[in-house]
Amino acid sequence: xxxxxxxxxxxxxxxxxxARTALFNALYARHHGGEYLLRIExxxxxxxxxxxxxxxxxxxxxxxxxxxxxxxxxxTRAARHAEVALQMLASGHAYRCYCTAEELRQMxxxxxxxxxxxxxxxxxxxxxxAEAPAGIxxxxxxxxxREGETVVEDLVxxxxxxxxxxxxxxxxxxxxxxxxxxxxxxxxxxxMGISHVIRGDDHLTNTFRQVQVYQAMGWEVPAFAHIxxxxxxxxxxxxxxxxxxxxxxxxxxxxxxxxLCNYLLRLGWGHGDAEVIGREEAIALFDIDAVGRAAxxxxxxxxxxxxxxxxxxxxDARLTGEVMTRLAARAAADPTLRADxxxxxxxxxxxxxxxxxxxxxxxxTDASAFLARDDAPAADDKARAALNAEARAMLVRLAPxxxxxxxxxxxxxxxxxxxxxxxxxxLGQVAQPLRAALTGRLTSPxxxxxxxxLGRAAALARIDAATQG
Ligand code: GLU
Numbered sequence: 001x002x003x004x005x006x007x008x009x010x011x012x013x014x015x016x017x018x019a020r021t022a023l024f025n026a027l028y029a030r031h032h033g034g035e036y037l038l039r040i041e042x043x044x045x046x047x048x049x050x051x052x053x054x055x056x057x058x059x060x061x062x063x064x065x066x067x068x069x070x071x072x073x074x075x076t077r078a079a080r081h082a083e084v085a086l087q088m089l090a091s092g093h094a095y096r097c098y099c100t101a102e103e104l105r106q107m108x109x110x111x112x113x114x115x116x117x118x119x120x121x122x123x124x125x126x127x128x129x130a131e132a133p134a135g136i137x138x139x140x141x142x143x144x145x146r147e148g149e150t151v152v153e154d155l156v157x158x159x160x161x162x163x164x165x166x167x168x169x170x171x172x173x174x175x176x177x178x179x180x181x182x183x184x185x186x187x188x189x190x191x192m193g194i195s196h197v198i199r200g201d202d203h204l205t206n207t208f209r210q211v212q213v214y215q216a217m218g219w220e221v222p223a224f225a226h227i228x229x230x231x232x233x234x235x236x237x238x239x240x241x242x243x244x245x246x247x248x249x250x251x252x253x254x255x256x257x258x259x260l261c262n263y264l265l266r267l268g269w270g271h272g273d274a275e276v277i278g279r280e281e282a283i284a285l286f287d288i289d290a291v292g293r294a295a296x297x298x299x300x301x302x303x304x305x306x307x308x309x310x311x312x313x314x315x316d317a318r319l320t321g322e323v324m325t326r327l328a329a330r331a332a333a334d335p336t337l338r339a340d341x342x343x344x345x346x347x348x349x350x351x352x353x354x355x356x357x358x359x360x361x362x363x364x365t366d367a368s369a370f371l372a373r374d375d376a377p378a379a380d381d382k383a384r385a386a387l388n389a390e391a392r393a394m395l396v397r398l399a400p401x402x403x404x405x406x407x408x409x410x411x412x413x414x415x416x417x418x419x420x421x422x423x424x425x426x427l428g429q430v431a432q433p434l435r436a437a438l439t440g441r442l443t444s445p446x447x448x449x450x451x452x453x454l455g456r457a458a459a460l461a462r463i464d465a466a467t468q469g
Contacts, residue, residue, distance in 0.1 A: 002034030004196050006060075006067070007185070009041045010052035013246035014059035016298075017200060017230045017238065020264040022065045024227060025198045027265070027286040029068075037192055038067035042075045043184055059247035063257045064279065072192060074184055081179030084187045084217065085140045085172045093216035094172060096138035097124040119168035140173040142183075142212060150208045155225035155288045157201065162208045170209055182206055186213040194222050198288065201226035225288045228268060228295040235297070243300050254326075254360030255303065259310035263303045267296040276309055308359035316351040319364060323347055326365040327372050336373050343372035350453035353445025370439040371453060376462045383436035391433035392467045394423065398430065399463050407456045413448040437466035 004025040008018050022038075029036035040056065042048035060066050088094035097120075099107075108118040125143060132138065144167055151161045172183035179187070185206075189197060204226045214221045232242035244250050250260050258279065265282055266275070269291050277285065311319070324347070328339040347354070347368045358364035370377055379387060398419055405415040420430045431447040438459060444450045451459050 001193070002029055002032040002195050003037065003193050004029045004034065004198055005037040005039050005189070005192060005194050006065075007039040007041050007188075007199070008056050009044065009047075010049060010056055011044065011047040012052055014056045014248070015238075015245055016247055016250065016260075016264065018056075019059065019063055019065070019247050019260070020230065020267065021199055021227065022060060023063070023261055023264055024225075024269070024286075024288070024291070025196075026065050027282055028196060028198060028288055030283040031286050034195070035068045037069055037194070038071040039188055039192065040071050040073050041181070041185070042073055043078075043179065043181060045075065048075070055246075055248060059251075062251055063247065063261055065261075072188065074188060077184070077188060077191075078177075078179060080191065081184045081187050082173055082177055085179065085183065088142070088172065088213075088216050089140055091216075093143050094140050095125055095143055095169075096129055096132070097141045097169075097171070098132045098136045098138045099124065100136060117166075120170075122169055125169060137175040139171045139175045141169040142172050142209075142216060144169050144209075144212050145215075150211055152204075152207050152211060152224055154204070154207075155196075155223055156228075156291050156293060157204060157226050158293075160204065160207075167208060167212070172213070182209050183213060186210045186217075186219075189222060190214070190217070190219050196223045196225065196288075198225040198227060201228050225291070227291055228293060230267060231295045231297050233297055233299065235295075238298050242298060254362035254364070255307050256310045256314065256361070259307040260303070262310070263306050267298070268292055275306065304359050311355050311358055311360070311364065314355065316348065316355070319355055319361075320344060320348045320351055322361050323365050323368045326361065327369065330365070330369070331372070336375075336377075337369065338372055338374065340372075346371040346453045346455070350445055350449055353449045356445065357443070367444070370441070370444070374458075375465060376438060377440040379436055379440045379466075382442045383440050386432050386436040386442060387466055391436075394425070394430065395433055395437060395463050396467050397423070398434065399460060399467075402451070402463070403456070403460060407452055407459075409446070409448040409452045412451045413446075416448065433466075434463070437463050 006022040006025050008014065026036045038060070040053050042053065057071070085094060089096070104120070107121055111118040120141070124141070145164045147164060149161045149163050150167070151159060153159055170182060171180050173179055207224055207226070211221055230238045232238045238245055244253055261279065262277055265277060269286065271277065271285050271290070324339055324344055327337060327343065331337040331339045350371065354364060354367050358367055401415055401419050402412070405411050416430055417427060420427045423430070432442055435442060435444050435447055435450065438444070438450060438454060454462070
């Protein structure tokens with residue numbers, strides 16, 4: 001059974017690099033009819049917070065990447081990690097080390113002074129435990145092989161190897177009985193039945209030591225796939241100065257989860273030139289061998305473009321709900337906004353036109369805001385210029401024509417065309433001042449649909465207000 005896992009440490013936000021790792025794990029498992037699990041790596045109690053765990057769970061849920069089983073919390077498994085360390089001790093694959101912190105510090109300093117890498121020198125590896133000094137609680141170290149090499153056949157990186165002489169005997173259980181991170185990961189992956197470890201390539205060098213733990217226990221080593229990290233446009237590791245990095249920040253900025261997933265999928269994995277690949281298609285197509293080895297670069301403009309494509313395809317009722325939530329938040333700070341049922345009905349009516357022009361939910365909300373108020377918003381410069389004296393006089397003549405029209409988009413369109421012809425004007429010469437009066441802007445969906453969405457009373461009141469101005 002193929003079983004993958006996403007194993008974030010809850011020490012901060014859910015980074016989009018992590019989200020992509022989760023996505024690849026989920027897609028790989030689904031593609032092969034397997035299972036995708038989540039492990040919260042909260043062994044570092046000082047740095048892990050429940051809030052960060054919440055952020056991870058919320059972000060995964062939003063992305064549609066919740067695991068197939070309840071999450072495993074690494075911190076709850078400390079007894080098992082210790083048990084395995086003791087088994088390794090019993091089988092001779094580990095030993096007790098009685099070095100004091102001071103001794104280790106000296107060892108490190110001496111190595112550095114002599115230009116050697118600071119490694120543990122193995123001084124308790126073969127020493128008789130009877131020589132153990134009194135009053136020192138020992139740590140447990142892996143008795144790592146000294147000859148030969150450790151080889152990893154990575155599904156993305158290819159064959160990677162290290163000479164065992166370069167790896168020292170790492171601690172698996174600290175003197176206070178707590179497991180070290182590299183040891184805990186192996187025990188958990190084994191116990192969770194993980195067949196494929198797909199993670200960021202910043203963990204590649206950890207893999208050798210982890211493989212040694214598997215080998216010491218006689219456990220089957222899982223397949224590894226170390227995927228390249230996401231960089232910014234300048235090639236540096238993606239960070240806040242490039243733009244949004246946390247998943248919830250992207251949500252805040254108005255990206256749709258399916259667009260973000262699609263973007264992250266295409267970042268480092270390709271299927272020809274196909275740009276829009278939905279979840280089902282991604283599951284059908286995804287495999288790890290098409291993941292490239294080069295770091296990918298985050299391109300916010302591309303993501304925004306893709307988001308626009310998804311926005312136009314999204315369900316109107318859903319988008320209306322998203323816009324209403326955002327308007328309600330804005331209304332709390334802006335008393336001229338009303339996120340009420342009237343606003344909702346108008347926005348729902350105009351949504352087919354509104355979503356054609358927006359690339360994010362923030363833009364969609366901006367474009368919808370004129371519908372969520374009693375009066376038109378203050379006209380911007382262009383709209384004000386369009387509402388010159390001549391245009392205002394035209395609107396005075398137009399108002400009774402509209403009042404006599406059925407307020408359906410089709411009837412309004414016909415009425416506006418008839419009025420323009422009678423006035424000897426082009427349709428745009430009528431529509432632009434009218435749009436300025438209704439929306440305070442010169443851009444909006446079709447003027448007939450905009451009028452219909454506002455409704456007769458509000459439309460005529462706005463025209464009246466504009467002609468007074
Ligand atoms: N907890 C590690 C991290 O957040 C991931 C470890 C792993 O995937 O093996 O980067």
